[in-house]
Amino acid sequence: MVAAVRVAPTAASRAASLLRTVQYTHPPSCPCHSNPGHHHHHAKPQVESYARRAGQRAFASPMDPSKQKEYAFEMAASSIRFGPGVTQEVGMDLKNMQAKRVCVVTDSTVAKLTAIAQVKEALTREGIEFTIFDKVRVEPKDSSIKEAIAFSKPYQPDAYLAVGGGSVIDTAKLMNLYTEYPDADFLDFVNAPLGKGRPVDKKLKPLIAIPTTAGTGSETTGTAIFDLVAKRAKTGVAHRNLKPTLGICDPLNTRTMPSAVKASSGLDVLCHSLESWTAIPFNERTPRPTNPILRPAYQGANPISDIFSLSALRSTVKYLPRAVRDPDDFEAQSEMLLAATLAGVGFGNAGVHLCHGMSYPISGQNPGYQHAGYAVPFPIIPHGVSVAVSAPAVFRFTAASNPDRHLAAAEAFGVDISNVKREDAGAVLADAITEFLEELGDQPKGLKDLGFTGEHIDALVEGTIPQQRVLMLAPGLDAELQREKDQLRGLFEDAMTH
Amino acid sequence: MVAAVRVAPTAASRAASLLRTVQYTHPPSCPCHSNPGHHHHHAKPQVESYARRAGQRAFASPMDPSKQKEYAFEMAASSIRFGPGVTQEVGMDLKNMQAKRVCVVTDSTVAKLTAIAQVKEALTREGIEFTIFDKVRVEPKDSSIKEAIAFSKPYQPDAYLAVGGGSVIDTAKLMNLYTEYPDADFLDFVNAPLGKGRPVDKKLKPLIAIPTTAGTGSETTGTAIFDLVAKRAKTGVAHRNLKPTLGICDPLNTRTMPSAVKASSGLDVLCHSLESWTAIPFNERTPRPTNPILRPAYQGANPISDIFSLSALRSTVKYLPRAVRDPDDFEAQSEMLLAATLAGVGFGNAGVHLCHGMSYPISGQNPGYQHAGYAVPFPIIPHGVSVAVSAPAVFRFTAASNPDRHLAAAEAFGVDISNVKREDAGAVLADAITEFLEELGDQPKGLKDLGFTGEHIDALVEGTIPQQRVLMLAPGLDAELQREKDQLRGLFEDAMTH
CATH class of the missing domain: 3.40.50.1970 (Rossmann fold)
Known part of the structure; x- marks a missing residue:
């Protein structure tokens, strides 16, 4: 699966993507929530290249904005x-x-x-x-x-x-x-x-x-x-x-918050920061909005969201295990509240992608799993659990789009990356996440532990497709619908066991 | 001088400080712009201790808010x-x-x-x-x-x-x-x-x-x-x-911007980030405001301003020399605009202190210096030049209040701090700043180069004292007026040559 998804889009899929862009931007008055920008994203390193690219593009000749890439980002927070x-x-x-x-x-x-x-x-x-x-x-x-x-x-x-x-x-x-x-x-x-x-x-x-x-x-x-x-x-x-x-x-x-709620809310923070940090860059998104009010909040990774996302990731790795383990560790709990807010500023101005997109059908199509520590009289996969369960598979998949960023994320988990090859970035980050989840305790070791089997995958894929709002920010996801479904199928299969 | 200013406040100066606190908070309806919090600041490491301290304080018994330390910070940015x-x-x-x-x-x-x-x-x-x-x-x-x-x-x-x-x-x-x-x-x-x-x-x-x-x-x-x-x-x-x-x-x-203006505006960014990063922590400030509208924007260093300040510092060190050297380096110029904005969010929610406080009389009492590259028909010490000229002296002085933070700042300049002793933090950071200024080019190597001599120091000290708005955030500055003047005198003397 991993090899397949690293293949660059074919000419045919690019043509399909362009067609889809045009369809999506109709009516042209609101391109902001229907952005297929991920279809144009190719694998290349992006860290610190925002400004250089933007500089080049500013002097490009004018063209139809619906086909132009974004050139600006906007940062707003409460x-x-x-x-x-x-x-x-x-x-x-x-x-x-x-x-x-x-x-x-x-x-x-x-x-x-x-x-x-x-x-x-x-x-x-x-x-x-x-x-x-x-x-x-x-x-x-x-x-x-x-x-x-x-x-x-x-x-x-x-x-x-x-x-x-x-x-x-x-x-x-x-x-x-x-x-x-x-x-x-x-x-x-x-x-x-x-x-x-x-x-x-x-x-x-x-x-x-x-x-x-x-x-x-x-x-x-x-x-x-x-x-x-x-x-x-x-x-x-x-x-x-x-x-x-x-x-x-x-x-x-x-x-x-009960300890189990602390854990699952904290895993939401973990995925907010990891997903916004690895989302497609704002200046790879199309179309360029025709009015600033149409610029989406989910605009892709940008230099300011990056600061928040990485900082929240580091805090979560450090303090979430302490906050879950010890109800009297007020410092850790306090730092986790701050991390949640910082991650909110990060993903609120960049967006999330696959973990969140896939989590909705995972929670919604629960085969009967009852998460420990949730005293409710019905099956429940808490939101944070449903986003984190696919995280190892997701970042193994997205790493090819930007190995440097995925290595930086692994480093935030304490991995010594000095001798890691860029092509191993995904595997290394996935292992770091898996280990983190295991040490946190009481977490499913993949979709199987939630009761999902191969038979459920079609429905999970179909349930993910409508989440275009977040899928559009997933690096490496293909333009063409059948290919996209195949990729999602691969992701769900990979997420069966960590 | 350096040894003298590291002396902890005496019991007498603490009593004076308390008295001054009470005076300053009259009228009690507006404590926000008259904060003598720096008088209570003692030398101890603060990195990552905000939450622990705040947690302890939350359960302290209620007392007169004018004598209580702050327990919250507020982050607001455009x-x-x-x-x-x-x-x-x-x-x-x-x-x-x-x-x-x-x-x-x-x-x-x-x-x-x-x-x-x-x-x-x-x-x-x-x-x-x-x-x-x-x-x-x-x-x-x-x-x-x-x-x-x-x-x-x-x-x-x-x-x-x-x-x-x-x-x-x-x-x-x-x-x-x-x-x-x-x-x-x-x-x-x-x-x-x-x-x-x-x-x-x-x-x-x-x-x-x-x-x-x-x-x-x-x-x-x-x-x-x-x-x-x-x-x-x-x-x-x-x-x-x-x-x-x-x-x-x-x-x-x-x-x-002409190259000289790029340099001096960039030095302003450098000092915004260094000063806000090293300002007294928000939860060492007194008094605690009685209404949230009275909480000052210059509230001291806090966990969110820290992220902005340190990030802006790293960017400035990396991109300012390039932006000044090469008018066609659009990436460096673009990164400097972003750094200026990030530093703005940092100091806008934390404050600046000695470099800025001392810069006002330096610019205002200019003995006749005309900065290279400023084509104006009168003597001028640009704002950025007047803040940066005292920076080596200032951080040599403030380092005792929080060596860890000063070492982290030195590291942002590329210094290998792994074997630096905490008591050398000030000297190491001062050297890093001096070297940075020298490599930037066309910068005065101290107040002497601006035409100031020992005879000017009294007036410079007197011109600094009214800047209470920023002096209140200077770690290590004494409560008692004569001691404070002596410390400022020492700082101006030290700033004569780098």
């Missing part, structure tokens, strides 16, 4: 406040913003935690009127999002306050969005090709996000993810104008 | 768009923001450059009404700022667009501020103790900044600097709500 106990400041923040009518968004579990009690006290102390929506569904569906929007629309809040994990923060973003665009059809803003990928061209109401897990990084990103049930796809809305105004990261709030 | 040719997008950006009446701010030199021509064309193409203020003074004074405000107040723009170096961007920030607060007294927002340090508690109009130099990083910060002539001090306004909405970093715009 303001972040970080400190133990900082939750108590949120009432003053909302008052400073002149908020008078706040919609607090949470879920039924978080509603019982200290974080919510502190929030209520902080708002009451400042005399701010608020109402609490605590019906967020963990792993939201379009139906649960619509229910939440039906709550916020009549309330007409002048600010939102999300307290919880990624599901809560994502739901709050969409409540804010659709309350500000009351006449929009739900699919208008959803990522193309499943939705219409309309850009968010209005300023939304202020949203403050207080994460209670160290994982999604949603407090810094303009992304909101949910299941679009009718299409059997995980998709969402992604635009930088959706991002919270302020993320309040209080490490006292993540102490309540 | 959105950044980066790419060659990206200036042309600004008309669409302003239209996307629904701007209908834009005040373009620039200076008489930049007014003649391509950048402004492109901006005019971009605005005209989108049918946006605009007026140009091109009378920004380079190195602004309060009088030039007031003149600019007198221009914007009657025009009542709904957005600002600054095109130029730090002077232009800073002036635009203040035009925006005082036009939104038409009844404010000029000193209301100016940093305490010179002004009243009032926080910016309103949302200002959108400001887009297009830098034409790679130096100040002003496109990402909430800081605006000017000469307060009556007080003979360089001061300004610093609040995160002052920061631009968007920085548009177009490396085509910095190609027009």
Whole structure:
């Protein structure tokens, strides 16, 4: 399999790719969420070459922007406040913003935690009127999002306050969005090709996000993810104008996570950093947007996201094992919350790719696996587990696109890379990840441990194809649909056992 | 001198320091710009200890916040768009923001450059009404700022667009501020103790900044600097709500810098990164603000600013010599613009200290030095030259506060630190900086080369004392005024020759 996927695109597949580019960019008013840029990506080293390439391209003669590669990247992140106990400041923040009518968004579990009690006290102390929506569904569906929007629309809040994990923060973003665009059809803003990928061209109401897990990084990103049930796809809305105004990261709030939740949220952070670090470079993406508002948040790796991604990767390797092992290791937990936020800034401005793309059918088509430490009365493959389980296979596959970057990632795991050949970068990184997962404990050693067999692979491949939003950033994935499916099949096969 | 300044504060000086803390925090409503936190700083390694310390402190019993150390930090930065040719997008950006009446701010030199021509064309193409203020003074004074405000107040723009170096961007920030607060007294927002340090508690109009130099990083910060002539001090306004909405970093715009300007702006970047990396840690600062809006932008080194500062330092060491040497090295110039912006995010959320504090009297009390390559008919010590000239002396002084960090900085200059003793960290970093300046070329080898002699030192020390805004972040500086003056005297003496 590995040899096959390293083959460069043929002339025929390139022609097909070009055709697909043209189709994808119709209507031309919104190329941003339908980007097939990965089809043009060839294997070559990219570290530190952004500027040189961009310089050359700036003087190229003008041509149809839909066929031009991107020449710029945009970095946007929420303001972040970080400190133990900082939750108590949120009432003053909302008052400073002149908020008078706040919609607090949470879920039924978080509603019982200290974080919510502190929030209520902080708002009451400042005399701010608020109402609490605590019906967020963990792993939201379009139906649960619509229910939440039906709550916020009549309330007409002048600010939102999300307290919880990624599901809560994502739901709050969409409540804010659709309350500000009351006449929009739900699919208008959803990522193309499943939705219409309309850009968010209005300023939304202020949203403050207080994460209670160290994982999604949603407090810094303009992304909101949910299941679009009718299409059997995980998709969402992604635009930088959706991002919270302020993320309040209080490490006292993540102490309540059970050890198994710490592990799986931490693996999400690990994959956010690894995937954004290895995503196709921003200046290999096509088309160049015709208006800056159409520049996608998932724009590919770029010099600023790189800094965040690599830094978050190093922190996760160092602190996640400690945070999982010792519930009293407050330093490690605190560093993991910071790493989650940094990784959020990284992937929020670069994107993720195969681990996330493949994880959605893995979680959704669960043959009956019940992850240890999750006290729920039904089978569950936690999000972080479902992304990490394919990671060794994924980076073995992507390494050929940029061995230097994959070696740098292996180095972040503590591997001495001084004598490693570039063609072994994938194998070395895959081994480092496998070892990391094994030492973390309680992790499946491949899809087999989750109950998947060869018979499931067709459905897993079919379930991955709709995730174009992330697949477009996967280096080495082929343009032609059948080839792409073959590659994904190879990846799922390789992920059966580490 | 070096031995003397390494002495730990005595009990007496600590008592004095505490007293000063109390005085400084009166009125208690604005502790943010009058922070004497450096007086409590003792020499100990700080790398990676933020979280551990914060964790301990979170459970301390409540006490008077004016005596408590800070427990949180806040990271805020403008959105950044980066790419060659990206200036042309600004008309669409302003239209996307629904701007209908834009005040373009620039200076008489930049007014003649391509950048402004492109901006005019971009605005005209989108049918946006605009007026140009091109009378920004380079190195602004309060009088030039007031003149600019007198221009914007009657025009009542709904957005600002600054095109130029730090002077232009800073002036635009203040035009925006005082036009939104038409009844404010000029000193209301100016940093305490010179002004009243009032926080910016309103949302200002959108400001887009297009830098034409790679130096100040002003496109990402909430800081605006000017000469307060009556007080003979360089001061300004610093609040995160002052920061631009968007920085548009177009490396085509910095190609027009003469080589000497590239060098001195690059030295500003060098010192921004070195000073913010070595500033006192945020959680050694007192007092803890009573409201998050009072948390200063110059909050001390913190885990996020660290990432930016160190990354900008490494880039500057690598690319500045190339950018200065070869006007056709577009990659190096482009990387320097990025480094300037990254350093801006770093020091904009951490602060600078001694190099900047000492630079203001150095530039202002110039005995007659005329820097090579600056074709002006009067003596001039460019800002970057005046900050870098004291750098070897400064880091020799500050190294005792945190040898590990100073060694890491030396390593960024390419020094093999594996066998360097911690007590030699200052000497090693100072040597690395000296060598870097020498190889860059055309730089003074100390204050003597600028024409300063021992007779000037009293005035230089007196000119530094008012810069409390930055001195408060200098590790190792004493609480007691006479001791502080002695230390500064020692620093100026040491800076006479590298």
